[in-house]
Amino acid sequence: MTLDDTEVLIIGAGLAGLRCARVLRGAGRDVRVWEASDVIGGRVRTDVIDGFRCDRGFQVLNPAYPELKHATDVSALRLQPFGAGVAVRREANSAVWVHPLRAPTKVPAMLAGGGLGPRDVVAVGRWAAAALRPTALKAEGRHDTSLRSALDRAGVSGELRRVIDRFLAGVLLEDEGVTSNAFALLLVRMFVLGVPALPADGMQALPRQLATGLESLITLQRNVAELVRDGSGWRASDGTHGIRARHVVVATDPVSAARLAGVAAPPMHGVVTDWWAADEVPSGPPMLWVDGRSNPPGPVLNTAVISAAAPTYAPAGRHLIAASALMAKDGRAPDESVTRSHAAGILGGDGTRWSLVTRHLVPYALPEQPAPLSVRRPVHTADGIWVCGDHRDTASIQGALVSGRRTAEAILTTAS
Structure with missing residues (x-):
């Protein structure tokens, strides 16, 4: 299996992952996005059926x-x-x-x-x-x-x-x-x-706009089966394709984030x-x-x-x-x-x-968003994996977008 290389691999092309990718790309970083589904957007999707x-x-x-x-x-x-x-x-x-x-x-x-x-x-x-x-x-x-x-x-x-x-x-x-x-x-x-x-084009218009200019960096139907340390960075694989990255951002749903990054998944x-x-x-x-x-x-x-x-x-x-x-x-x-x-x-x-x-x-x-409210949860694990999503901020579109930006800015600070 051949391995590609990138500075930052983002796993998940939902709102948080796309926002993170845009901020990093805007700062000139080499970014790749892997998405398990056949379309971007995560939980924000629109089906067009008979008009x-x-x-x-x-x-x-x-x-x-x-x-x-x-x-x-x-x-x-x-x-x-x-x-x-x-x-x-x-x-x-x-x-x-x-x-x-x-x-x-x-x-x-x-x-x-x-x-x-x-x-x-x-x-x-x-x-x-x-x-x-x-x-x-x-x-x-x-x-x-x-x-x-x-x-x-x-x-x-x-x-x-x-x-x-x-x-x-x-x-x-x-x-x-x-x-x-x-x-x-x-x-x-x-x-x-x-x-x-x-x-006008459905809620899917939001992730599509976030992905504008990133299309060549996003690969669909790449479900990460393995994420392991590789020297000072990480190696991810879907069983067929592999990639090495200095930083990995897990921008999936909370249940998948728990599997990949070891963070506790909140009740959903x-x-x-x-x-x-x-x-x-x-x-x-x-x-x-x-x-x-x-x-x-x-x-x-x-x-x-x-x-x-x-x-x-x-x-x-x-x-x-x-x-x-x-x-x-x-x-x-x-x-x-x-x-x-x-x-x-x-x-x-x-x-x-x-x-x-x-x-x-x-x-x-x-x-779930129980009391007392925790607005800012850590976006960096003890193992060195970055995590973003609405489960790291507030359970909303606002929270997902903030979390993606916050994670990107933290990576830029670390990398500078």
Whole structure:
């Protein structure tokens, strides 16, 4: 087996690995990227099926992520935003809870519509106030607790509590409220500053843009089977091809990183997302919908008529609906007919004529982020392997991009 040589080998072409490669390449370093899959992007992928764009596990991109503007040309992504706020299925009707900073004139009507009273506003303000001030957010991190405990302490209850719980369950991919409250507030801050959106070409557009100019350095379908010391550097092999590198960066999912680099893998949350095509859909705002009822008749965390917010996701004259639910720890997922019925009920329609485009089961969708929040985990192991990914920073696109840059900058410091 012949061996190639490079200064830095990056294993994994997800967001963190691509960001790391771009920073290193921009500094003039010799870099190679090996990716086990047949396409770049890691967990951020888009399947195009019969003209429908279906992201692997429903994802959105928040343009308020600070690292995004440093890592990408956001305007080139041609973002299509959802409505600012959330639509709520109630016991007898539905309600739209608007983003108060983006639609202040609609706030009085929202409050008059029921479900939100002065006491609720005070309670949620008490909980979320720290998200608006960076210094307060840092202080919250020093006294971090679980999201559930923080909401209890603030007195958030009733329908408002159910909506917050279910909305955040769809973001955090856990419905027990055990996630770090400081992390939840970081996300709330991003929702305050930006409106989630979808790129015109699907979420895959993000890793594709990160890979621009790196195409000749990326080799697909190279699954590293062996990683061993080779003098002062490393030797990696997929059983057929080998490469020597002074530095190795493991930028894989946490489970693979544990195998290759010996770092502890955090517990992972799984999600199932169903995508349906329809000729007709219920009328309603182009928002994310959640079930605010006290006894929801199904497992759906959130649902949306995706094509209403992002027309490029469906062929002309057709509609695309998505709904997400949690996967059990043993990998089980609710039946598609169950999620379809629940999603249709949340949207206020009949899903019997929806046709399934695809179903995505993503068992390792998001690392657990427990309290107390640890924002910066080491990116260099005692054995000398570099590690990056959202499991080293925050469990988000922001965290993956920051981790990739942070690892590259550390390598440059070491190599200088």
